[in-house]
Amino acid sequence: MRAAAKSSRVQSTMPTTTPQPAATDVSPSESGHTAPPFLTKNLAPLAPPVQHLRALILRHLTSTLARHPGAATPRDWWIATALAARDRIHERMIETQAVHNIENVRRVYYFSLEYLMGRLFESNLLATGLTEDARSALKSLGVDFDAVREAEIDMGLGNGGLGRLAACFLDSLSTLDYPALGYGIYYEFGLFKQEFVNGHQIEHPDSWLLFGDPWEVVRADYTQEVHLYGRVENVFDDRGNSRPRWVDTQTIVGVPHDIPIAGYGTKTVNLLRLWASKASKDFDLAAFNSGGYVEAVREKAVGETISKVLYPNDKTENGKELRLVQQYFFVACSLRDILRRHFRNPVNTWANFPEKVAVQLNDTHPAIAVVESMRILLDEHQMEWEAAWEIVQRTFGYTNHTLLPEALEKWSVSLFERVLPRHLQIIYEMNSRFLQKVQAKWPGNVEKMRTCSLVEENGNKMIRMAHLSVVGSHAVNGVAALHTELLKKQLFPEFNELFPGRFQNKTNGITPRRWLAQCNPQLSALITRTLGSEAWVRDLDLLRGLESHAGDAAFQEEFMAIKRANKVQLTAVIRSDCGLEVSPDALFDVQIKRLHEYKRQHLNLLHILALYRRILQNPSLDLVPRVFVFAAKAAPGYDLAKNIIRAINVIGGKINSDPRVNDRLKVAFLPNYRVSLAEKIIPAADLSEQISTAGKEASGTGNMKLALNGALTIGTLDGANVEIHEEVGDENIFIFGMTVVQVEELRAAGYRPWDVYQRDEELRAIVDWLGSDYFTPGEHGAFSILHHSLLGGGDPFMVLADFRSYCDCQAKVDRAYRDRANWAKMAILNTARVGKFSSDRTIREYAEQIWNLKPVRVP
Numbered sequence: 001m002r003a004a005a006k007s008s009r010v011q012s013t014m015p016t017t018t019p020q021p022a023a024t025d026v027s028p029s030e031s032g033h034t035a036p037p038f039l040t041k042n043l044a045p046l047a048p049p050v051q052h053l054r055a056l057i058l059r060h061l062t063s064t065l066a067r068h069p070g071a072a073t074p075r076d077w078w079i080a081t082a083l084a085a086r087d088r089i090h091e092r093m094i095e096t097q098a099v100h101n102i103e104n105v106r107r108v109y110y111f112s113l114e115y116l117m118g119r120l121f122e123s124n125l126l127a128t129g130l131t132e133d134a135r136s137a138l139k140s141l142g143v144d145f146d147a148v149r150e151a152e153i154d155m156g157l158g159n160g161g162l163g164r165l166a167a168c169f170l171d172s173l174s175t176l177d178y179p180a181l182g183y184g185i186y187y188e189f190g191l192f193k194q195e196f197v198n199g200h201q202i203e204h205p206d207s208w209l210l211f212g213d214p215w216e217v218v219r220a221d222y223t224q225e226v227h228l229y230g231r232v233e234n235v236f237d238d239r240g241n242s243r244p245r246w247v248d249t250q251t252i253v254g255v256p257h258d259i260p261i262a263g264y265g266t267k268t269v270n271l272l273r274l275w276a277s278k279a280s281k282d283f284d285l286a287a288f289n290s291g292g293y294v295e296a297v298r299e300k301a302v303g304e305t306i307s308k309v310l311y312p313n314d315k316t317e318n319g320k321e322l323r324l325v326q327q328y329f330f331v332a333c334s335l336r337d338i339l340r341r342h343f344r345n346p347v348n349t350w351a352n353f354p355e356k357v358a359v360q361l362n363d364t365h366p367a368i369a370v371v372e373s374m375r376i377l378l379d380e381h382q383m384e385w386e387a388a389w390e391i392v393q394r395t396f397g398y399t400n401h402t403l404l405p406e407a408l409e410k411w412s413v414s415l416f417e418r419v420l421p422r423h424l425q426i427i428y429e430m431n432s433r434f435l436q437k438v439q440a441k442w443p444g445n446v447e448k449m450r451t452c453s454l455v456e457e458n459g460n461k462m463i464r465m466a467h468l469s470v471v472g473s474h475a476v477n478g479v480a481a482l483h484t485e486l487l488k489k490q491l492f493p494e495f496n497e498l499f500p501g502r503f504q505n506k507t508n509g510i511t512p513r514r515w516l517a518q519c520n521p522q523l524s525a526l527i528t529r530t531l532g533s534e535a536w537v538r539d540l541d542l543l544r545g546l547e548s549h550a551g552d553a554a555f556q557e558e559f560m561a562i563k564r565a566n567k568v569q570l571t572a573v574i575r576s577d578c579g580l581e582v583s584p585d586a587l588f589d590v591q592i593k594r595l596h597e598y599k600r601q602h603l604n605l606l607h608i609l610a611l612y613r614r615i616l617q618n619p620s621l622d623l624v625p626r627v628f629v630f631a632a633k634a635a636p637g638y639d640l641a642k643n644i645i646r647a648i649n650v651i652g653g654k655i656n657s658d659p660r661v662n663d664r665l666k667v668a669f670l671p672n673y674r675v676s677l678a679e680k681i682i683p684a685a686d687l688s689e690q691i692s693t694a695g696k697e698a699s700g701t702g703n704m705k706l707a708l709n710g711a712l713t714i715g716t717l718d719g720a721n722v723e724i725h726e727e728v729g730d731e732n733i734f735i736f737g738m739t740v741v742q743v744e745e746l747r748a749a750g751y752r753p754w755d756v757y758q759r760d761e762e763l764r765a766i767v768d769w770l771g772s773d774y775f776t777p778g779e780h781g782a783f784s785i786l787h788h789s790l791l792g793g794g795d796p797f798m799v800l801a802d803f804r805s806y807c808d809c810q811a812k813v814d815r816a817y818r819d820r821a822n823w824a825k826m827a828i829l830n831t832a833r834v835g836k837f838s839s840d841r842t843i844r845e846y847a848e849q850i851w852n853l854k855p856v857r858v859p
């Protein structure tokens with residue numbers, strides 16, 4: 001049982017240079033919840049609950065980490081405190097699972113290849129109500145709470161918005177008492193760590209498990225076996241029915257690692273169950289006996305590569321075999337786990353399966369689950385096609401996250417044939433039955449057949465996973481009102497006609513626990529004081545109660561003092577991470593998100609260049625001092641995105657050190673964007689940049705986090721910006737640029753960036769400047785990839801077309817910021833009016849309109 005040995009992953013990792021207390025100081029047989037007396041004899045007495053927690057922390061420090069407090073590092077204290085909190089979470093988890101099992105409840109299973117959880121220390125303390133006790137207990141031991149919190153490495157098992165959404169959803173599911181499990185992959189390496197060298201992005205592996213993960217529980221007893229590769233044999237049963245058999249497969253084992261997800265203000269603890277891959281057997285005896293010992297062990301290592309690393313691409317799929325294998329691996333393990341749970345209860349049957357099980361597909365990444373379910377029902381349970389299909393369709397829901405063609409997953413038929421030959425057969429059968437429906441709807445229309453088919457036939461045959469997901473699910477949703485409309489009108493118009501009512505909207509949300517209560521404690525305290533209770537943390541619409549204070553000068557003062565204090569804290573991060581000094585009195589203009597052309601960080605850069613040039617041409621130019629804050633990772637193979645990072649870093653460096661600018665502009669590109677960094681930047685933001693080309697950002701959730709924390713949005717009418725605009729009102733947001741319709745019209749008319757460039761003198765000057773080697777002396781063509789994308793490359797995201805409108809809007813921001821009282825009022829109204837974007841609201845809508853799921857209180 002190797003996996004079981006791993007279950008106490010928390011390892012003692014004391015650097016050898018630090019003196020260690022003798023191991024015999026620790027009594028190994030003591031097991032109570034009290035700390036060893038030799039550790040407590042000189043400690044001050046505390047309130048009983050705090051004293052109890054302190055004893056528990058000390059107990060874990062000695063029994064689990066074998067560490068003397070005098071030698072403990074912040075990381076040791078983090079683990080010991082985490083384990084103390086975990087004790088309480090485990091009790092609730094056992095209780096929750098018992099209630100769910102005994103009551104045989106309906107559950108939702110969230111299938112996602114990514115979970116961007118961030119740190120769990122504070123959220124678990126908040127959920128268990130232990131935050132203040134832990135603070136006091138650590139303080140009494142002379143340990144700094146913030147240093148302990150900072151010792152945790154983010155759990156970064158995702159790329160960006162999609163993975164973070166999954167994490168927010170888990171928080172809301174538990175908080176609202178919905179029975180739920182998240183399924184995914186236990187990546188040994190999450191999203192890469194980012195460093196800048198000479199302005200270039202350098203990637204480093206993220207070994208987040210190096211020091212162990214105190215939150216996880218390994219469930220070796222729920223290990224699952226799945227099969228891959230091989231071939232299909234056509235055998236006939238004793239009645240002459242064809243019974244395809246998938247044979248000569250390779251076997252992979254999935255070992256579940258459970259992360260408890262504790263709800264806030266409730267007892268419910270759901271699970272995030274992540275699968276780690278292992279080879280099927282420790283030794284292939286035949287190979288061993290024939291002298292192939294090393295070969296046998298090497299093969300075993302291949303089995304473990306499946307869950308080794310997260311693919312670092314946001315919004316692109318490049319047909320890699322390992323990626324398909326990852327998808328199938330976690331889906332197959334998860335479905336088997338669901339079946340195990342369902343049939344463990346003797347009253348359950350196939351007939352009530354769709355009453356007990358709802359599965360949500362987070363994008364098409366887990367879409368193979370539809371086919372795997374069919375295979376299990378047809379081949380392993382000899383069910384007829386129609387009966388199997390009904391069960392599958394009633395079970396699955398699919399969330400679409402993008403319209404970008406490069407992000408729509410397709411797998412080549414030849415790859416499928418090799419990796420999942422039986423599944424390919426089933427897809428062909430699904431397709432032929434589906435195309436009969438298309439035929440019936442549009443008789444004789446070959447074009448409709450071609451458009452709708454699950455198989456793309458232009459040259460290299462490909463399986464369209466989005467079509468498969470729509471056909472295999474009873475509900476398909478977009479993630480913002482605008483996105484859902486575009487989904488129905490542009491991406492899936494035929495499917496919308498074929499399946500009326502199947503498409504619906506579920507505007508994304510964010511958890512108010514992490515994105516306000518935890519990350520902005522001062523603002524949270526002000527809100528609680530003003531509203532007279534903490535109820536807003538579970539009911540974000542209550543923030544509307546702040547509206548009546550928006551015009552109150554004293555309240556404005558308090559609100560802005562907190563914003564300034566948060567900015568002061570961020571200046572320290574900018575100092576340590578960028579080596580840059582910035583003033584907290586400047587306007588903090590923030591764009592933090594994955595680096596992608598459609599998000600248009602380069603539009604922001606062009607505006608910075610324009611301001612810089614205006615200062616050089618007019619040294620006394622009156623500008624509100626601004627700090628431009630960036631944070632973004634680029635996919636390692638995305639050259640243009642990396643070139644934009646380099647350009648912002650290099651041009652920013654030049655601006656930062658140019659005395660003529662006289663601190664009116666500063667550019668801070670914080671390296672290694674991740675959840676824990678977002679939590680530091682967002683409370684300090686004055687302005688939130690949401691400037692994607694209209695029609696390209698499905699929803700965005702960064703926009704919601706920033707507005708909730710009192711940043712004003714400068715944005716296009718794209719994704720959820722449209723709904724933020726509706727909520728906060730026209731006077732409290734800065735909208736610019738082309739609408740979706742205008743973008744389409746311009747494209748239809750034939751967009752020529754060259755014309756815009758010729759007509760706008762300032763734009764022409766800065767684009768030429770960017771294309772020169774002015775900012776990179778001696779290094780010619782350093783930004784030629786970026787320069788080319790704007791002109792010769794056709795400017796596919798219409799950066800130049802929106803440039804002037806963006807600059808004009810930024811000038812309005814400059815003017816507005818000078819009226820401090822009015823800015824404060826606008827910021828307060830943003831916080832007050834964005835309660836809609838709580839993921840609690842989103843999850844309730846999924847539960848009521850897609851999953852038909854009821855909350856279950858855990859007593």
Ligand SMILES: *Cc1c(COP(=O)(O)O)cnc(C)c1O
Pocket residue numbers: 116159160161164592593594673674675678699700701702703705
């Ligand atoms: C919220 C969040 C995102 C998504 O940001 P968008 O601006 O919506 O793209 C990405 N990464 C992290 C770390 C986040 O917290």
